[in-house]
Amino acid sequence: MISRYFSSAQLRGMSRAGQVLLPGSSNSPAFTETGCIAHVDRMAQGFRNRDRAGLCLVFSLFARLPRPFIALIFWILSLHPRLPGPLGAGLRMAELGIKGAVFSPYYANLTAPDYQGPSVHGAIGWNPKFVTLPPVAAPPEPSVILDRPGPEDIPAIYSRARAVESEIRDWGTDGRVKFISALKAGILDRREEILDVVQADTGKSRLDALTAEIFGTLDWLTYLEKQAVKSLADQRVPTPFALMGKKSRVYFEPLGTVLLISPWNYPFYQAIVPITQAFVCGNAVVFKPSTETPLKGLVEDLLTRAGFPRDWVQVVYGSGGRIGDALVDGRPDKIFLIGSPHVGRHIMERAARHLIPVELELGGKDPMVVFDDVDIPRAVSGALWGTFTTTGQSCTSVERPFVQEGIYDAFRARLQQLLLQLPPVQRADARFHQVEHDVLQTLKQRLEALE
Amino acid sequence: MKVYDFLFVGAGISGPFIAKELCGAGAQCLMVEAGRLYHRHTYPRNSLDGNANLYWAGGMELGADAKIAFLRPKVVGGGSIVNQALVDRFDAEAWAGWQAASGVDWFNAQDMAPWYDAAESEIEIREIPPAFSNENARIFDQGFKALGFSNAPLRRAQADCRLEEGNCCIECLNGCRLGSKQSTPETVLKTALENGLTLVPRVEAREIRFHRDGRVELRGRDARGGLTVHWGRNLVLGAGSVGNSALLLRSGLGPKPLWKRLLGRGEAGLPVGRGFYCHPQFMSFGIYDRPIKSHMGAFQAFKSDDTGFRRQGFKLENVYAGPEGIAVLLPGFGKRHHKYMEKLDHFACMEVCTRDAKPGKITLDGRGEPCIHKPLRRDDRARYLKGRAIITEIFKTTGAREIIHGRFGIGLHLMGGCAMGTDPAQSVVDLEFRLHGRDNVFIADSSIFPNAPGINPSLTIMALSKRAAQSILRRHS
Numbered sequence: 053m054i055s056r057y058f059s060s061a062q063l064r065g066m067s068r069a070g071q072v073l074l075p076g077s078s079n080s081p082a083f084t085e086t087g088c089i090a091h092v093d094r095m096a097q098g099f100r101n102r103d104r105a106g107l108c109l110v111f112s113l114f115a116r117l118p119r120p121f122i123a124l125i126f127w128i129l130s131l132h133p134r135l136p137g138p139l140g141a142g143l144r145m146a147e148l149g150i151k152g153a154v155f156s157p158y159y160a161n162l163t164a165p166d167y168q169g170p171s172v173h174g175a176i177g178w179n180p181k182f183v184t185l186p187p188v189a190a191p192p193e194p195s196v197i198l199d200r201p202g203p204e205d206i207p208a209i210y211s212r213a214r215a216v217e218s219e220i221r222d223w224g225t226d227g228r229v230k231f232i233s234a235l236k237a238g239i240l241d242r243r244e245e246i247l248d249v250v251q252a253d254t255g256k257s258r259l260d261a262l263t264a265e266i267f268g269t270l271d272w273l274t275y276l277e278k279q280a281v282k283s284l285a286d287q288r289v290p291t292p293f294a295l296m297g298k299k300s301r302v303y304f305e306p307l308g309t310v311l312l313i314s315p316w317n318y319p320f321y322q323a324i325v326p327i328t329q330a331f332v333c334g335n336a337v338v339f340k341p342s343t344e345t346p347l348k349g350l351v352e353d354l355l356t357r358a359g360f361p362r363d364w365v366q367v368v369y370g371s372g373g374r375i376g377d378a379l380v381d382g383r384p385d386k387i388f389l390i391g392s393p394h395v396g397r398h399i400m401e402r403a404a405r406h407l408i409p410v411e412l413e414l415g416g417k418d419p420m421v422v423f424d425d426v427d428i429p430r431a432v433s434g435a436l437w438g439t440f441t442t443t444g445q446s447c448t449s450v451e452r453p454f455v456q457e458g459i460y461d462a463f464r465a466r467l468q469q470l471l472l473q474l475p476p477v478q479r480a481d482a483r484f485h486q487v488e489h490d491v492l493q494t495l496k497q498r499l500e501a502l503e
Numbered sequence: 504m505k506v507y508d509f510l511f512v513g514a515g516i517s518g519p520f521i522a523k524e525l526c527g528a529g530a531q532c533l534m535v536e537a538g539r540l541y542h543r544h545t546y547p548r549n550s551l552d553g554n555a556n557l558y559w560a561g562g563m564e565l566g567a568d569a570k571i572a573f574l575r576p577k578v579v580g581g582g583s584i585v586n587q588a589l590v591d592r593f594d595a596e597a598w599a600g601w602q603a604a605s606g607v608d609w610f611n612a613q614d615m616a617p618w619y620d621a622a623e624s625e626i627e628i629r630e631i632p633p634a635f636s637n638e639n640a641r642i643f644d645q646g647f648k649a650l651g652f653s654n655a656p657l658r659r660a661q662a663d664c665r666l667e668e669g670n671c672c673i674e675c676l677n678g679c680r681l682g683s684k685q686s687t688p689e690t691v692l693k694t695a696l697e698n699g700l701t702l703v704p705r706v707e708a709r710e711i712r713f714h715r716d717g718r719v720e721l722r723g724r725d726a727r728g729g730l731t732v733h734w735g736r737n738l739v740l741g742a743g744s745v746g747n748s749a750l751l752l753r754s755g756l757g758p759k760p761l762w763k764r765l766l767g768r769g770e771a772g773l774p775v776g777r778g779f780y781c782h783p784q785f786m787s788f789g790i791y792d793r794p795i796k797s798h799m800g801a802f803q804a805f806k807s808d809d810t811g812f813r814r815q816g817f818k819l820e821n822v823y824a825g826p827e828g829i830a831v832l833l834p835g836f837g838k839r840h841h842k843y844m845e846k847l848d849h850f851a852c853m854e855v856c857t858r859d860a861k862p863g864k865i866t867l868d869g870r871g872e873p874c875i876h877k878p879l880r881r882d883d884r885a886r887y888l889k890g891r892a893i894i895t896e897i898f899k900t901t902g903a904r905e906i907i908h909g910r911f912g913i914g915l916h917l918m919g920g921c922a923m924g925t926d927p928a929q930s931v932v933d934l935e936f937r938l939h940g941r942d943n944v945f946i947a948d949s950s951i952f953p954n955a956p957g958i959n960p961s962l963t964i965m966a967l968s969k970r971a972a973q974s975i976l977r978r979h980s
Binding site for chain 2: 076148149176183
């Protein structure tokens with residue numbers, strides 16, 4: 053579990069304290085059995101900062117000590133009635149603090165969601181009876197449609213995102229990085245499964261998917277783990293002379309809710325990377341994958357298993373044509389789109405009406421410039437890979453090689469030779485074949501319209 | 504930037520009682536409260552959430568020597584949400600002690616009687632019928648009779664706890680879901696809100712500033728840690744003993760440090776934070792061979808009503824607590840702990856409530872947070888031990904197999920720090936409930952208690968607040 057206040061080592065220490073204080077008996081479950089530690093954040097949010105810091109220190113220590121040592125420490129703490137002054141006070145504070153923190157979730161009868169064992173209240177015979185009260189009509193939570201919603205369903209999605217903004221922000225960058233680490237571990241664990249889904253939706257080769265989607269994503273998440281806290285930390289800056297005596301700093305704040313729209317060429321990478329980028333900075337995320345490669349359910353499942361609460365990241369399925377305008381009109385605080393210039397232009401125009409900042413990563417007709425001092429076989433391999441990786445469906449793929457006159461013929465000859473050796477499309481029903489067919493159809497229609 | 508007629512700090516018992524009168528007379532009032540606002544159906548349903556959300560420091564506020572745990576409520580409704588709603592008028596003994604300490608002539612039963620009547624008119628009061636005594640209460644009663652001491656049934660501010668349906672009211676320590684406990688949100692606060700009171704929960708008052716044009720600036724901290732500012736002409740402090748003391752100390756209205764006094768600089772400070780009392784309470788458990796089930800039904804039914812006890816400075820009550828509280832009071836850990844806790848339904852429980860004679864004090868730490876110094880000196884400890892000895896006798900007489908005395912004391916009645924009195928060198932508020940030397944700051948909650956009365960404070964807080972409201976209205980009509 054991910055705790056906002058305790059590191060995983062400190063949670064281990066608390067579990068060990070629980071093992072010693074509440075080892076369980078023939079009637080009572082052990083502290084660790086019940087999984088009640090899952091509820092510590094709700095308890096710890098009420099503590100004073102210095103009390104919480106003290107508990108963190110103690111639990112860090114306990115994580116490293118064998119259980120008999122911990123039992124010895126508790127025995128020493130129990131000697132406090134005989135000890136005078138500040139020493140006795142210190143021991144009392146420690147005893148009350150640690151016991152309070154461990155007993156509170158256990159005796160509140162709280163457990164892990166899947167716990168099936170004996171209840172603590174049952175074991176101690178605690179069964180106060182309360183009269184049944186007439187059910188109170190709680191205001192029904194408006195339902196949110198995430199799977200092919202209509203434009204009228206979009207505002208509810210943004211309401212949910214807005215409602216969790218402050219919670220995400222309050223975790224702090226270091227807190228949010230904990231979720232990133234859990235996500236990274238989950239992706240590493242389930243990479244074969246992820247590759248299966250990506251291949252099923254895109255039809256790309258497994259090697260392409262592994263190198264670009266899995267490796268690329270893992271590299272990115274590692275970068276966040278190492279850099280995010282440092283990059284987003286407050287920066288002390290010089291104070292202008294006219295304000296001498298004051299202190300100045302630059303600090304980073306989340307924008308609020310960020311809308312991400314991703315394409316079909318690297319559906320996994322272009323989901324996880326921008327989502328985590330927006331999230332680590334403290335934003336709630338509304339993410340719309342491409343209808344061609346929805347990777348249905350995969351992103352939600354990975355995030356949920358990594359501990360992300362519901363609504364922090366919402367994945368909305370639907371076509372840009374139908375809900376794109378509504379998504380922009382929902383007024384996210386920023387829009388990040390990876391796609392075609394045509395769509396990018398449209399989104400930017402619509403966002404401009406609401407003065408929403410927009411970041412666009414668009415396809416282009418990227419050149420490759422080859423000078424005459426290159427190693428020709430190596431350059432040709434580079435050109436081929438750059439052009440045809442992911443069957444050329446990369447925003448930065450090589451589309452216009454410019455070769456210096458002197459080596460033009462040699463370069464072209466080698467290129468042609470290797471091109472003819474490229475294996476054909478692996479599967480007749482390859483997804484990209486379909487995608488390209490669709491793109492060609494769209495182009496054809498536009499050309500016809502121009503005529 | 505609205506300037507209210509009255510700003511209130513704290514939505515506990517005193518604030519709402521006064522606000523009801525002032526809003527009823529048409530005053531524009533704003534009340535800030537550090538805690539959350541709950542409704543009947545939103546009170547926390549388990550003790551973990553209850554402790555985290557209804558108390559300061561998550562229910563773990565300790566004194567400097569950590570011998571006493573203070574359960575200081577932090578919620579709209581304050582003490583009236585988490586208390587046991589026991590209502591008792593002061594006896595002659597308590598008033599005499601107050602008069603001697605403060606010089607206030609109307610501290611007597613006769614002058615205060617109409618104010619008690621006024622307070623009682625706002626709430627429903629019931630006596631727990633003996634028929635609903637649970638086994639824990641019966642043991643208390645039997646023991647008293649066997650040893651020749653007098654006891655009396657408890658009066659509670661409740662409408663209908665539905666005991667005849669078998670309801671177990673121990674959950675009311677986390678807020679009453681039945682609407683039976685006469686907490687201020689059910690009574691006077693509701694009326695005040697209907698009469699136009701603006702309530703601002705989740706704002707902690709941090710500092711008061713006075714401006715030359717007579718306005719009072721109340722600077723607070725909201726739930727996100729941001730600064731909030733409210734303006735008013737008058738201020739009513741109802742944040743309790745610790746809250747009021749801390750606020751006044753942070754605002755520079757407390758005692759002046761020694762070096763300033765030696766240099767004779769500025770006005771003499773007020774003894775804010777001095778004279779803190781808390782009726783230290785200690786629970787003891789008797790373990791019996793037969794089931795007792797102290798959590799069933801009305802879990803408090805009797806108090807001691809013995810002149811001998813009163814003279815010796817303590818009283819006894821039958822009482823109980825939730826398992827997480829009892830767990831912390833028991834000695835040992837591990838298997839031994841489980842052995843005791845598994846016998847919980849064989850536990851009877853009683854507490855000694857000591858009338859502490861030696862005051863403590865409230866100071867500020869480096870971050871401006873209150874630090875409570877309440878050492879248990881010899882005399883007060885002797886009172887506790889005397890009461891404890893009687894409890895031991897009661898348990899023995901009624902057949903307990905084993906007796907355990909709780910390892911920690913608790914402080915629920917937080918009193919003093921802004922004592923009322925005639926002498927500005929020895930007290931903080933005057934007979935008209937005003938801060939000495941100022942005519943626009945009023946206090947009428949338990950912080951004005953000059954010493955420990957040895958009786959539950961809540962009804963007296965209500966009565967004093969009623970009197971204060973009238974005093975305020977008379978001056979500001």
